[in-house]
Amino acid sequence: MSLTQTSERARRRDYRIPLGILLFSVALAAPFIGSRYVVHALIIALVFMLPAHGLNLLVGYTGLLSLAQAAFFGIGAYTAGLLAIGYGTPFYVNAVVAGLAAGAVALPLGVPALRLRSTSFVMCTLGFVIIGQAIAKNWISVTRGDMGLSGIPKPYFELGPLSFTVGGTTGFYYLALAIGILATLAVFAVVRSPAGRNMVAIRENETLAESLGVPTWHYKLIVFMLSAVFAGVGGSLYAHYLTVVSPLTFQMYYSTTMLIIVLGGGAGMISGTIFGSLLFVGLTEALRITPELRMIAYGLCLLVLVFWFKQGFAPVINRVWNAIGGAK
């Protein structure tokens, strides 16, 4: 749609493709430009982008506020960690199984939770995180309790005769980047599909959607499970990157971080989630240099957001993007 617009008013040149290529090149070259610490911050941002993408489908597109994302993130992290330690399976197996495990757990949790109305649903999803932490702490024979899982091996791949291990920050950065791009494309496909339209319909007016024959309950459940799959895959990256998983993976702080990424970036906009994860996770990581100012700067950032960018940053990004594309 925007393509036809720009060809009509071709007075200003469209710089979006060159800019896109530039941004992509910067992303590819980041390990060589930035310091090790910057690359580490980018990896954390990419790891959190996955659950945030899932949450955006739920909060931004379907209108369901959930705090359960950290629970699915933790399930993914433990699944991947246990597989890697216990069976030495390749990374892609761990990531896929972690995603599926989180999605499978979301089914029995979603069935009762989605019967609840707005605020009760939020409280219920909060409960999932707390229960997840309790299980991780107390199911000692599997999770090793408070000690957590340590020594999770670096991600290793086995492609036919070829097998290699992704060691080092640079290698992991490219792995996270590749998965981040795949996840973004997947979200894009869902949002552009007929289901994406129905999700927006449910967000805008659930009763109306239902009165027009949309099986809203099934949609909500599927999107809830889908968001858990994204979180689970994110969790597997987290486990392999940090090589340690503890019951603290199930914590509210992670759920709120994911929520801040989505809402601050711009709910219901993919560019918002990408920008949000770079800004909020990247920022907190980058500010570790000044521990005293860290939380203050973070808080100020949130205040700016609430007062000046009520819709998140995505509308601003989209406007700039369109301006670069030659539209007024």
Added chain:
Amino acid sequence: MTTHLPLLDIRNLTKSYGAVKAVNDVSLHIDRGEIAGLIGPNGSGKSTFFDCSTGLARPDTGTVVLDGQDITGWSLNRIAREGRMLRSFQKTVTFRSLDVEENLIIAGQMFTFPSILSTFSIGKLSRQRIAGLRERARELIRMAGLWDVRHQPAGNLSGGQQKLIQFASMLMPEPKLILLDEPMAGINPKIIERVVETILYANKSLGVSFLVIEHNIDVVTSICRRVIVLDQGQKLAEGLPQDIIQDQRVREAYLGG
């Protein structure tokens, strides 16, 4: 009297909210191809009656039979999908951020459990069905006079235009019966004419039956063949519109006598 079954047959419907009997033992039927009116003072239970008939609320007692099938207790979306009985709401509602065409497409899809998986852009099924729906949506958009604004978000349009969107949406799934809750409320006379035209067109050319809650008595007398009057949750009278407006009991109910 009638040898064939009525399209909609509601028997002894009762619904209470606490101690208040919002609908008290109301029975009514709608024949095939009929446009019937449902009138009554505010708070007489008309909307509750609609809610209980269409699955938005569950009736305490009573049965709802649509086209020979007992649909009592079905959910709102199942009644729309499988029963092809649709309803409008008193307040004009549309999907505000979606454009007019998308608003209509949502109404026509009628995907159910396994097939909704295909809507997540997996498989060809949904793409083909959506292409067909777009055709139909465009026809209805043209008919409703919304062609020039079809790519505008519905929320940017006037109340009257949104009413037309709502109306066109309900025609998308080839309904058998449409229940309209005050379709003329808060819109200007020009749009009223357009809505009346559309109702008559849908009735004659598409064979849709209607049950209409309406306070505008001119509209009721001009389109309805039969009028049912509710008062305090009970059926007060039923008959030809011209007889009903002369009825002493109906006048008293309206004047609060």
